[in-house]
Amino acid sequence: MTHLFRTLALLASSFAAATAFAAAPPIDAGRTARVAEEQAARAGLLRRPAAAAPASTTAGDESVDSQYAGLPQANVLRTYPPSCLADPLPDEPSGLLFEKQVTLYQIRMGQSASTENVVIRIWRVACSSDTTFNSATLMRIQRATANEGRRDMYPLFPAIRVAQNNSVNNVSFDNPKSLIRVVTEPNTVIADSLIDSPVINSTTYVLENYPYTGAGYFDFNLPFSIRFDNLINSGGITRYFTTDVSLYNPTQQLYPDAFRSLPITGYQTAAYFDPAHGGEGMYVDIFEVPASGSQPRRMVLQWAWFTFDHLGLPFWINGNVDFQPGARSVTSPAIWVEGGRFAGGAGFNAQSKPWGSVTFEFPSCGTFVFDYASNNNLPEGVPSGSGEREWIRLADVNGLTCE
Known part of the structure; x- marks a missing residue:
């Protein structure tokens, strides 16, 4: 009797498995070739020489x-200021959200093919905006809570293409220049998400351009349409899903960060000056001191103001201060120095004297605002006063482009 029960249970299990297999959509015989072709097209863009910055009508072709x-x-075909994003990318959308439920091709153990419904969310993050509003465009594939992290069944990453009609790149979805990079880490050059790779956990991606000759160029601040392609033509699975993303036009309510000063980071390290008043400037250096022993890691702003005294003779004021990561405004004590000699003349030791304070803010990558206030009763000849100035960036640090 026990043997009979086991036999019946085995037959029932086999029947259930066969029924599940039969109910699953059949594999599209041509899908493997389409996946390989799509992957090869993208891989081809990663083997080309790097392109120059795009001209007004098309991406450049010069190495x-x-x-x-x-x-x-810096990536000359970057889609957003490098200072805008850091790893890890945010999981929660902000600002205007574009959302669509999409059915993705799915791998399910013991079946030939299946599908899974996910939600794809697209939103923008406000970035530094020197002349026009800039943003970074993020996309998240969100699995249902019950499926999150499951490895016995998971959707496959779709082929993603973009169509945009503007003066830079007028393409359709089927144009070879419609390919874009979709990556999990910002500020990359050739990183890519492989089509048909497993999406085990809900994941956020950033939309990037391929920085090579032959690739399309997209300004994701402008309106665009994005297509998610399962690359399958049978089995009742919808092949294409498309959604439109409108112009990035920030308001104070939707994108408050677009109207705030930038968080202070090493990207603001540079020399700043006022073009209307030559000979004067300030060097600002933002760096971190690694943790050592019981001392935690520290963020430091160090600066030197090269200016003049009341007689028009060169005079410099400087200082440094620790600050909290994420701060958008930093106030530093300021000192001046007396008693030194040119080239460290022997027998003389310079003495630091308190001068006052300077407050730093960076409205954008290219501008710098500082408030200064000297102490009272400074020695005669030491420049003094208070006020506010807005200067511009002289140049970027090699390889650490802010904008």
Whole structure:
């Protein structure tokens, strides 16, 4: 009797498995070839020489000057200011949200094919905006709570293409230039998400351009349409899902960060000056001191103001201060120095004297605002006063482009 029960149970299990298999959509015989073709097209863009910055109507076709090969360089076809994002990417949308339920091709153990409904969310993050509003465009594939992290069944990453009609790149979804990079880490150059790779956990991606000759160029601040393609033509699975993303036009309510000063980071390290008043400027250096022993890691702003005294003679004021990561405004004590000699003349030791304070803010990558206030009763000849100035960035640090 026990043997009979086991036999019946085995037959029932086999029947259930066979029924599940039969109910699953059949594999599209041509899908494997389509996946390979799509992957090969993207891989081909990663083997080409790097392209120059895009011209007004199309992406450039010139390679980077060979004398700079191997040196730190910014991606000339970047879609957002590098200072805008850091790893990890945010999981929660902000600002205007574009959301669509999409059915993705799914791997389910013991079946030939299946599908899974996910929600794809697209939103923008406000970035530094020197002349026009800039943003970074993020996309998240959100699995249902019951499916999150499951490895016995998971959707496959779709082929993603973009269509955009503007003066830079007028393409359709089927144009070879419609390919974009979709990556899990910001500020990359050739990183990519492989089509048909498992999506085990809900994941946030950033939309990027391929920085190579032959690739399309997209300004994701402008309106665009994005297509998610399962690359399958049978089995009752919808192949294409498309959604439109409107113009990035921030308001104070939707994107408050677009109207705030930037968080202070090493990207603001630079020399700043006022073009209307030559000979004066300030060097600002933002760096971190690694943790050591019981001392925690520290963020430091260090600066030197090269200016003049009341007689028009060169005079410099400087200082440094620790600050909390994420701060958008930093106030530093300021000192001036007396008693030194040119080139460290022997027998003389310079003495630091308190001068006052300077407060730093960076409205954008290219501008710098500082408030200064001297102490009272400074010695005669030491420049003094208070006020506010807005200066511009002189140049970027090699390989650490802010905008």
